[in-house]
Amino acid sequence: MLKVFIPRFVFIVFASMIIYSLSYAENLDTKVQKHNAATELKSFVERGAVLIAEKGEKAFDAFRQKGSEWFHDDRYAFVWDMNGLRYVYPPDTKREGEQVRDLRDVDDKAIGELIIAIALSKEGKGWMHYRWPKPGERAPSWKSTYVMKVQSPSGKAFIIGSGAYDMPVQKSFVVDAVDSAVKLLEHEGSKAFDMLRDKRSQYLYQDTYVFVIADDGIKLLNVAFPKLEGQNVIDYKDADGNYFVREFINVAKNKGHGWVDYQWPKPGGVETSKKSTYVRKAIVDGKMVVVCAGLYRD
Structure with missing residues (x-):
C-alpha cells in the first residue's frame, strides 16, 4: 500500500485553516442571530x-x-x-x-x-x-x-x-434617534442642543450619538468629538478620499434624508472604522441643518 507523507508543518497549517474557518462561521452565525434578534x-x-x-x-x-x-x-x-x-x-x-x-x-x-x-x-x-x-x-x-x-x-x-x-445597533435604532432629534430641534430650536448632549437622554447609546452640521459645513454639535464644534468640516475626507461631509449635506438638501458610508474613528479611538450614517434635513431657528447619527459596521 502506498503511504503518503504529509510534512508536519503542512498538517498544522491545514488544521489551523479548518479551525479558523469553523470559528469564523460560528462567529458569523452568532452575529447574524444577534442582528435578527431586533426583528424577532x-x-x-x-x-x-x-x-x-x-x-x-x-x-x-x-x-x-x-x-x-x-x-x-x-x-x-x-x-x-x-x-x-x-x-x-x-x-x-x-x-x-x-x-x-x-x-x-x-x-x-x-x-x-x-x-x-x-x-x-x-x-x-x-x-x-x-x-x-x-x-x-x-x-x-x-x-x-x-x-x-x-x-x-x-x-x-x-x-x-x-x-x-447586548443587541447590536440596528439601522432602525439610528433612524429612530435622528427622527426624534429632528422633532426636538424643530420644536425647541438650538436650545435642544443641551438635551442632545445629555448622557441621560435617548440620543446616546453604545457607539451611537447624534451630531448636527449647518448647511455650510460648520459643526454645531458633536458629543463624541466636542473639539469639532464650531469648526468648518466641509472639506473633511475619509481614508478613502471621500468628502463625506459634503455628501451629508447633498443628501439632506436633495433627498431630505438618506444613508452615507465612510470611514471614521469610534468615540475615544484613533483608527478609522467603516461607518454608515443616517442624515436628515431639519429647519432650526429658520435655518437648514443636517441631523445625523450612525452605526459602525464592524
Whole structure:
C-alpha cells in the first residue's frame, strides 16, 4: 500500500485553516442571530399587543406562564398603563402594581418617562436603550427595549414592551434617534442642543450619538468629538478620499434624508472604522441643518 507523507508543518497549517474557518462561521452565525434578534423582539411585542387588543386584561395571565412563548429563558413581556403603573412583570409578579414612572438606569436616564413618551408619541411605538445589570450581575450592560401602545377592548390603553441585552445597533435604532432629534430641534430650536448632549437622554447609546452640521459645513454639535464644534468640516475626507461631509449635506438638501458610508474613528479611538450614517434635513431657528447619527459596521 502506498503511504503518503504529509510534512508536519503542512498538517498544522491545514488544521489551523479548518479551525479558523469553523470559528469564523460560528462567529458569523452568532452575529447574524444577534442582528435578527431586533426583528424577532419587535415581532414578539407586536404579537403581544394583538393579544391585549383582543382579550384585554384577560391576556395578562398568558404573559406570566413560565415556559410559554411569552415567558422563557430571559425573554418576557411587561405591561404598564399610560401613567407608569406596572400590570405585568413575569420575573417577579410580587412587584406588579408598582409605580415605575420614575424608573431610572445606572446613568440616571429616565427610563420610565422615556417609555411613556414613546407610547404617547404620534407613532405610539419605538426603541429605547439604557444600561441595566443582567440578572445575577452587578455591572450594567446595554439593553435595548421595544415598546408600543395598545388599546384593550374596554378602551383602556396599555404599554407593552420587551428588551434584550447586548443587541447590536440596528439601522432602525439610528433612524429612530435622528427622527426624534429632528422633532426636538424643530420644536425647541438650538436650545435642544443641551438635551442632545445629555448622557441621560435617548440620543446616546453604545457607539451611537447624534451630531448636527449647518448647511455650510460648520459643526454645531458633536458629543463624541466636542473639539469639532464650531469648526468648518466641509472639506473633511475619509481614508478613502471621500468628502463625506459634503455628501451629508447633498443628501439632506436633495433627498431630505438618506444613508452615507465612510470611514471614521469610534468615540475615544484613533483608527478609522467603516461607518454608515443616517442624515436628515431639519429647519432650526429658520435655518437648514443636517441631523445625523450612525452605526459602525464592524
